[in-house]
Amino acid sequence: MKKISIKAALPVLCMLLIADACKKTNNNSSSGSASDDQATIVFTIDGDSYQNKTISIQGAKGSANSKGIYFSGSDFTGIQVSDEAAASSNGKTSFFLYFDGKNTGSQQCGASFKNQDGAQTIVNFGFTLYVDGDAVDYGFDYSAAGSVNSETAGLVTIKNYGEVNKSIDGDFSGTLINTTTGEKVKITAGHFHAPRHKDIPL
Numbered sequence: 392m393k394k395i396s397i398k399a400a401l402p403v404l405c406m407l408l409i410a411d412a413c414k415k416t417n418n419n420s421s422s423g424s425a426s427d428d429q430a431t432i433v434f435t436i437d438g439d440s441y442q443n444k445t446i447s448i449q450g451a452k453g454s455a456n457s458k459g460i461y462f463s464g465s466d467f468t469g470i471q472v473s474d475e476a477a478a479s480s481n482g483k484t485s486f487f488l489y490f491d492g493k494n495t496g497s498q499q500c501g502a503s504f505k506n507q508d509g510a511q512t513i514v515n516f517g518f519t520l521y522v523d524g525d526a527v528d529y530g531f532d533y534s535a536a537g538s539v540n541s542e543t544a545g546l547v548t549i550k551n552y553g554e555v556n557k558s559i560d561g562d563f564s565g566t567l568i569n570t571t572t573g574e575k576v577k578i579t580a581g582h583f584h585a586p587r588h589k590d591i592p593l
Contacts (some may be wrong), residue, residue, distance in 0.1 A: 428558060430457035430472040432486045432518075434581035439574040446520070448474050448486050450585075456485070459559040459585035461493045462593040467504075467512055468493050468552075470559060470585045488516035488563060488583060490547050497548040500565045501531060501539025513539065514547055516563055516581075529567040529576060545578065553587055560584045 430450035437443050449472075450457025456473040473485040491504040491514060498514045517530035531539045545565020552559055563581035568574060 428452070428586035430454070430459075430470075430583075430585040432472045432581075432583050434563070435579045436576050437579070438576035439569050439572075441576065445580075446484075446518075448472050448484050448518070450474060457585065458588045460588050461590045463590045464592040465512070467491055468559065470583060472583070472585060484518070484520055486516070486518040486583075488547060490514045490549065493552050495549045495552055495561075497546050499544065500547060500563075501544035516547065516565070517567065528570045530570050531565070532568045532573070532575075534573075555587055555589055557587055558584055559587050 429452050432448040433445065435443055435445050451474075454473070456471060459468060459470040461468050467489055469487065469489040471485070471487045473483055489512070490498050491502075491512075500514050500516070502514050504512060504514070515531060517528065519526050519528050521527070531544060533539060545563065547561065547563045549559065549561040551561070561583055563583065564579050567576050567578060569576070
């Protein structure tokens with residue numbers, strides 16, 4: 392079994408912090424029109440036992456765990472979408488993506504940028520799928536010199552960045568790994584749509 396660097400888990404840990412901040416923000420604010428919108432993620436995965444399989448993640452309307460938020464104090468945008476698993480399903484699938492600023496255009500996955508507070512962040516995305524009841528995490532490979540291989544990492548393209556209570560939409564693609572086994576997967580035809588909620592001064 393291939394051993395994965397601890398840095399592979401850093402983006403996931405970052406988004407856990409973001410998710411916690413989102414939850415607190417949702418509890419402290421009244422609902423707006425964005426809560427009536429529905430976040431969706433669609434992509435194709437090939438590799439690690441998948442053969443060009445289409446994955447669709449649909450967040451529940453008004454869900455605290457399915458939204459796009461601009462973190463004004465650190466100048467980056469985080470998107471998180473978690474489906475609300477039915478009682479008959481074997482787990483909750485989730486997706487995260489974050490990128491520099493809040494502008495439209497393409498950004499190289501794995502590219503580092505400096506936040507206003509001096510902390511380093513990267514353009515990144517990843518997800519968790521449930522297989523036979525077990526959570527399987529997919530993210531970028533940080534084992535090579537502690538950085539992402541920019542030739543294979545891919546792109547995030549922001550096509551629309553709406554105002555608060557509107558939406559953030561775009562595309563993504565790249566090469567991720569199973570963070571437990573190191574098996575590579577190719578992600579293509581990725582599309583994201585998330586209602587934009589209130590900015591957080593994080």
